[in-house]
Amino acid sequence: MVEQNQMDSFVAWAKRRGVIWPSSEIYGGLSNSYDYGPVGVEMKNRLKAAWWNTMVRQRDDIVGIDSPIILNPKVWEASGHTENFTDPLVEDTVTHKRYRQDQLEDPSKSPDGNPVSEPKNFNLMFKTFIGPVEEDQAVAFLRGETCQGIFINFKNILDTSRQKIPFGVAQIGKSFRNEITPGNLTFRTREFEQMEMEFIVREEDADKWFDYWVEQRLQWYVDLGIEKKNLRLVKHPKKALAHYSKATTDIEYQFPWGWGELEGIANRGNYDLTQHQKFSGKEMAVFDEETKEKYIPWVIEPAGGVDRSLLALLVDAWKNFEKGRKGEGEEETVLAVKSGLAAYDAAVLPLIKKEPLQKMANTLVKKLRAEGKNVFYDESGSIGRRYRRQDEIGTPICYTVDFESLDGKTKGTVTARDRDTMKQIRIKLGEV
Ligand code: GAP
16 A cells, blocks of 8 residues: 555656556646556556446446537536536635635635635536537537436437336446646546446435445445455535535545545436436436336436546555565565456566577467456566566566476476465466
């Protein structure tokens, strides 16, 4: 786990190992914007796949969709985002730096100790223009949350998926918010990815499903391998609820800089569907077979962030040993992430860059890739350094083809080295 005083080492590691880079770096960067490198993108894709698997593929009662980033601007009028999706912006009266008032320790003073201006409601929606002319009619927004694409497709989903209430609809995708104070690496950025699921229920069942999803979602983070003591649930006080929410509980993680939200589980009531019915003129009510009445259903929403979850996963699994793991060598870093979430399932390393070791190693690479494993092949440099490089990016196992693989009793075997224990055993190639 990254300690507060290790953040610089962690950021340097993330850059050195191709996990997270400052974006647009050759042009001097773009504030609070990051790229995922070759290791980062593999881990991010695996995290999303893990969520999709748990939320959609393993269940009969949830389906997925994929909707665009730019929707009809009326969607955001109906959802209340053009009016209510605001943060309280204040300005330091001396330095003129801007802050979110609700994030200040003292709401009347800036972190520099100067008085701040009266708060203004600052809208977080990113504006853009559709078509070649920047006319008013062509103003559109980059979505501020993925779930609106789900709400406006509610009837399509009912008509095509054979789902009956209660059921859920999931989506993963980019969202955009013109945050006043982004920061802490990928924790708060202006462009980020969300994993959201809207679970459609009857009003009388809403509380039951709310509790169910809070419990399920907390367990998901524990199952990812995040330490339970670094997770907690926080209930929003009534006055801090978003404009659409009747109740919200956040799942928070203890980051090196303090507790921060990973996911919010909200009871959105029937706010969104009612608003879309009103603004679109299209009926969103469903027929209740029991009561023989029409009603607009309620929604329980677990809404998580891909970037924040990945950051928590990295921070939690990152271990730094200043004098090596045995306490008497060079600095070592190990990313002790659960297998299946590491960028690579295994590394295959011929002891030296020569035949027939390379050939045998390549046979093993092909076999593992054919089984769907993501394999890293590395044939140059000292074997100790190659092991350490894999430890640093969390590869759970390294297979080494050495001279013993070629002759005698051990012919046809490779060394399997475990990332966490560093123990090595010999196994037959066919049994890898
Ligand atoms: N549809 C509900 C909704 O969007 P939210 O709590 O505003 O709820 C859900 O966002 C999740 O999206 C958050 O818990 C967080 O993980 C992620 N998220 C929100 N704003 C973010 C930002 N600026 N940067 C990174 N992730 C963000």
